[in-house]
Amino acid sequence: xxxxxxxxxxxxxxxxxxxxxxxxxxxxxxxxxxxxxxxxxxxxxxxxxxxxxxxxxxxxxxxxxxxxxxxxxxxxxxxxxxxxxxxxxxxxxxxxxxxxxxxxxxxxxxxxxxxxxxxxxxxxxxxxxxxxxxxxxxxxxxxxxxxxxxxxxxxxxxxxxxxxxxxxxxxxxxxxxxxxxxxxxxxxxxxxxxxxxxxxxxxxxxxxxxxxxxxxxxxxxxxxxxxxxxxxxxxxxxxxxxxxxxxxxxxxxxxxxxxxxxxxxxxxxxxxxxxxxxxxxxxxxxxxxxxxxxxxxxxxxxxxxxxxxxxxxxxxxxxxxxxxxxxxxxxxxxxxxxxxxxxxxxxxxxxxxxxxxxxxxxxxxxxxxxxxxxxxxxxxxxxxxxxxxxxxxxxxxxxxxxxxxxxxxxxxxxxxxxxxxxxxxxxxxxxxxxxxxxxxxxxxxxxxxxxxxxxxxxxxxxxxxxx
Amino acid sequence: xxxxxxxxxxxxxxxxxxxxxxxxxxxxxxxxxxxxxxxxxxxxxxxxxxxxxxxxxxxxxxxxxxxxxxxxxxxxxxxxxxxxxxxxxxxxxxxxxxxxxxxxxxxxxxxxxxxxxxxxxxxxxxxxxxxxxxxxxxxxxxxxxxxxxxxxxxxxxxxxxxxxxxxxxxxxxxxxxxxxxxxxxxxxxxxxxxxxxxxxxxxxxxxxxxxxxxxxxxxxxxxxxxxxxxxxxxxxxxxxxxxxxxxxxxxxxxxxxxxxxxxxxxxxxxxxxxxxxxxxxxxxxxxxxxxxxxxxxxxxxxxxxxxxxxxxxxxxxxxxxxxxxxxxxxxxxxxxxxxxxxxxxxxxxxxxxxxxxxxxxxxxxxxxxxxxxxxxxxxxxxxxxxxxxxxxxxxxxxxxxxxxxxxxxxxxxxxxxxxxxxxxxxxxxxxxxxxxxxxxxxxxxxxxxxxxxxxxxxxxxxxxxxx
Numbered sequence: 001x002x003x004x005x006x007x008x009x010x011x012x013x014x015x016x017x018x019x020x021x022x023x024x025x026x027x028x029x030x031x032x033x034x035x036x037x038x039x040x041x042x043x044x045x046x047x048x049x050x051x052x053x054x055x056x057x058x059x060x061x062x063x064x065x066x067x068x069x070x071x072x073x074x075x076x077x078x079x080x081x082x083x084x085x086x087x088x089x090x091x092x093x094x095x096x097x098x099x100x101x102x103x104x105x106x107x108x109x110x111x112x113x114x115x116x117x118x119x120x121x122x123x124x125x126x127x128x129x130x131x132x133x134x135x136x137x138x139x140x141x142x143x144x145x146x147x148x149x150x151x152x153x154x155x156x157x158x159x160x161x162x163x164x165x166x167x168x169x170x171x172x173x174x175x176x177x178x179x180x181x182x183x184x185x186x187x188x189x190x191x192x193x194x195x196x197x198x199x200x201x202x203x204x205x206x207x208x209x210x211x212x213x214x215x216x217x218x219x220x221x222x223x224x225x226x227x228x229x230x231x232x233x234x235x236x237x238x239x240x241x242x243x244x245x246x247x248x249x250x251x252x253x254x255x256x257x258x259x260x261x262x263x264x265x266x267x268x269x270x271x272x273x274x275x276x277x278x279x280x281x282x283x284x285x286x287x288x289x290x291x292x293x294x295x296x297x298x299x300x301x302x303x304x305x306x307x308x309x310x311x312x313x314x315x316x317x318x319x320x321x322x323x324x325x326x327x328x329x330x331x332x333x334x335x336x337x338x339x340x341x342x343x344x345x346x347x348x349x350x351x352x353x354x355x356x357x358x359x360x361x362x363x364x365x366x367x368x369x370x371x372x373x374x375x376x377x378x379x380x381x382x383x384x385x386x387x388x389x390x391x392x393x394x395x396x397x398x399x400x401x402x403x404x405x406x407x408x409x410x411x412x413x414x415x416x417x418x419x420x421x422x423x424x425x426x427x428x429x430x431x432x433x434x435x436x437x438x439x440x441x442x443x444x445x446x447x448x449x450x451x452x453x454x455x456x457x458x459x460x461x462x463x464x465x466x467x
Numbered sequence: 468x469x470x471x472x473x474x475x476x477x478x479x480x481x482x483x484x485x486x487x488x489x490x491x492x493x494x495x496x497x498x499x500x501x502x503x504x505x506x507x508x509x510x511x512x513x514x515x516x517x518x519x520x521x522x523x524x525x526x527x528x529x530x531x532x533x534x535x536x537x538x539x540x541x542x543x544x545x546x547x548x549x550x551x552x553x554x555x556x557x558x559x560x561x562x563x564x565x566x567x568x569x570x571x572x573x574x575x576x577x578x579x580x581x582x583x584x585x586x587x588x589x590x591x592x593x594x595x596x597x598x599x600x601x602x603x604x605x606x607x608x609x610x611x612x613x614x615x616x617x618x619x620x621x622x623x624x625x626x627x628x629x630x631x632x633x634x635x636x637x638x639x640x641x642x643x644x645x646x647x648x649x650x651x652x653x654x655x656x657x658x659x660x661x662x663x664x665x666x667x668x669x670x671x672x673x674x675x676x677x678x679x680x681x682x683x684x685x686x687x688x689x690x691x692x693x694x695x696x697x698x699x700x701x702x703x704x705x706x707x708x709x710x711x712x713x714x715x716x717x718x719x720x721x722x723x724x725x726x727x728x729x730x731x732x733x734x735x736x737x738x739x740x741x742x743x744x745x746x747x748x749x750x751x752x753x754x755x756x757x758x759x760x761x762x763x764x765x766x767x768x769x770x771x772x773x774x775x776x777x778x779x780x781x782x783x784x785x786x787x788x789x790x791x792x793x794x795x796x797x798x799x800x801x802x803x804x805x806x807x808x809x810x811x812x813x814x815x816x817x818x819x820x821x822x823x824x825x826x827x828x829x830x831x832x833x834x835x836x837x838x839x840x841x842x843x844x845x846x847x848x849x850x851x852x853x854x855x856x857x858x859x860x861x862x863x864x865x866x867x868x869x870x871x872x873x874x875x876x877x878x879x880x881x882x883x884x885x886x887x888x889x890x891x892x893x894x895x896x897x898x899x900x901x902x903x904x905x906x907x908x909x910x911x912x913x914x915x916x917x918x919x920x921x922x923x924x925x926x927x928x929x930x931x932x933x934x
Contacts, residue, residue: 017659024674080666085696125681129675136633166486205491247526335805336804341795347676351681362472388840
């Protein structure tokens with residue numbers, strides 16, 4: 001009998017976490033000795049929603065760079081299975097592979113805009129290129145989730161937003177990374193226990209429907225739960241009839257009170273959340289349970305949260321699942337959408353050969369590139385609010401502005417002290433306080449001004465004229 | 468300096484891969500000794516696209532069931548960090564946890580329809596419930612990807628469809644599972660090398676743009692690649708000017724011919740793929756390179772593939788990335804979409820107490836459940852084509868029909884011999900040959916008839932009357 005396969009990736013699998021073309025293109029690079037120094041940049045041409053991005057994922061990229069190790073068994077497997085012929089020294093070259101270049105990036109939680117490099121890699125061509133697949137996978141996903149979460153946290157104002165999406169996230173790692181990225185962008189916590197453990201973040205949960213269905217009555221289910229957790233009772237009230245459920249919660253609320261405890265809250269998980277939250281608040285208040293909070297879940301996203309709060313729904317917290325953990329590119333009000341993916345790319349922008357810097361461009365329709373290794377400079381107004389960014393060449397001076405890309409790895413050595421996740425979260429929240437409201441609107445957000453430096457304007461004109 | 472964290476899940480993390488409410492609800496179950504036998508079913512209320520689903524993910528679910536082990540360190544961590552109090556024997560209970568129930572499921576690759584259980588679990592309440600989060604995560608994602616892929620493979624007919632999505636998949640595991648699920652549903656292979664290795668499936672790749680940009684000319688880049696892999700050259704022609712690229716490919720095609728080799732193909736990765744493929748075919752044919760194939764990629768999905776082939780685009784194969792690996796719920800022709808997630812659920816349907824079977828329902832608005840453990844019966848017409856399914860109670864007899872749910876685990880023991888991935892793939896392809904065309908249309912597909920058995924009709928009437 002064949003044993004079923006779990007198929008979890010391990011650290012030693014990561015060297016092969018790449019699209020095959022990274023290797024088939026590397027072999028001739030190796031064979032012809034094309035080990036010039038190049039720079040590739042990670043950026044996003046256009047955002048799926050809103051005007052900004054929350055750069056996230058750097059820590060897992062850097063951990064990967066130091067994990068790459070082509071093992072004997074991997075190379076043997078490649079030799080045996082690759083149709084293009086990988087012999088003649090190339091496999092020995094891979095065996096010795098380690099990253100010797102430089103990586104510069106913006107800190108996690110930095111608010112960025114389309115076309116701005118969030119990360120760049122400089123080094124020998126093969127080393128730089130071979131990072132592509134993994135780097136894109138991790139940066140695209142975590143940045144997507146952090147950006148989506150930031151929009152929800154922004155409209156929810158001071159209410160809690162808890163990530164509930166493990167069951168709909170795309171695989172096991174997505175559930176885990178969504179817990180991280182959403183917390184970094186301001187979520188209160190996650191429902192996923194291993195997410196709480198892995199990232200040392202709050203994990204949160206209440207009751208499921210089966211628990212209530214498994215008892216002779218809803219009231220008995222509520223009583224047994226409250227008996228077990230008198231300090232931490234949040235009751236799920238929609239299994240049968242929601243308002244009847246709220247009234248049952250009131251009974252248990254009073255019973256807890258008489259024992260010196262307080263019912264923490266109720267949760268609505270279906271139906272018209274606006275009407276039900278108003279009716280539930282009224283029932284709770286009339287029962288003298290003004291302190292009991294109302295939490296809601298059920299296909300929520302930033303659009304629904306905003307709609308509920310604009311209508312003054314008396315809601316204290318939101319549990320958001322599918323549309324957060326999949327970064328849903330979908331507006332339920334207009335039913336318009338697109339693929340739920342961040343279309344980030346990693347592109348060659350310059351090459352240094354015999355000490356001479358050669359700008360690199362690609363002229364595929366709709367995919368024209370701005371050449372040269374770049375820095376992003378941010379200008380602030382007198383109140384410290386974001387005013388404008390300038391894209392410039394890496395060594396160009398732009399006065400009165402902050403350089404956003406920092407050195408992370410230099411000549412293969414780590415030179416950056418990673419902040420804790422809580423530090424990155426505070427930094428991200430601080431960034432939002434400095435981002436003017438017109439760039440934060442859910443729909444019709446203004447486009448943030450990203451200007452080119454005089455040098456880049458000149459280069460762009462020249463490049464386009466040449467072709 | 469803090470070391471960056473890779474954050475890969477390991478097998479020993481999996482016991483904590485659950486939403487916290489599974490544990491907070493289990494503690495009172497444990498405290499009150501509610502260990503009755505229950506059945507929960509996995510099904511999808513409605514499909515995001517089309518009429519059918521390709522059930523996929525069972526193997527990773529079953530491997531998980533046998534992996535669950537709450538380790539000392541996990542329990543210590545829970546005790547230290549959980550706000551609800553988990554002491555009083557519950558942690559000791561978890562320490563001894565292992566699954567002792569039954570699992571029945573349809574084989575991977577089975578074509579299923581909304582509301583049909585694809586998997587069900589029967590056993591002690593806590594054991595059954597605790598599987599929920601992981602089971603939903605894996606089944607929802609792999610079934611989404613297999614279903615999306617099946618639609619593409621169906622419209623692509625006998626042309627190759629290669630999964631290219633690692634860079635846009637939602638995290639590292641999603642890339643790996645997308646390679647598996649798409650191959651099972653008929654894709655030719657994956658671009659992800661570790662996907663090829665993990666699942667023993669074809670991995671495929673060509674050249675990237677940086678390879679071409681890194682050389683003084685496109686022609687020189689093509690020559691160096693062909694020199695390195697004379698047997699396996701597919702040239703990427705869109706870096707600068709696509710048709711110029713095709714002409715350069717012809718030069719290299721002739722050079723290969725003169726050495727006794729054949730250029731395999733060219734790849735178009737941007738622009739108007741219909742016009743460019745027609746023009747490229749003409750250039751190749753006029754150069755006497757009729758055998759050179761044309762592969763295309765660039766934001767493809769089933770709608771674009773169908774559109775191209777309906778217009779007679781001379782395309783031999785498709786590389787599909789983002790919209791396959793994220794299961795994009797998006798129609799580019801109408802710009803309508805929804806969240807890219809399969810909304811599969813896992814619900815309590817019956818409970819056995821003192822030998823008496825108690826049907827379980829939930830009456831939340833829009834989420835009404837059909838009670839009792841069920842079997843799905845499939846009826847075929849004389850040509851072996853799918854005619855109709857019948858949902859019936861587990862022990863109800865339905866004549867002249869095939870039972871789709873098979874026993875996988877019984878009393879905690881595996882009783883099912885997992886087919887290989889290639890066997891599941893063949894089975895899936897065979898299923899498609901038996902699914903009439905009206906259910907396979909991309910838009911306006913007919914709804915497949917799923918009837919209720921007489922017994923279930925009676926139960927449904929009674930349940931709804933009671934409330």
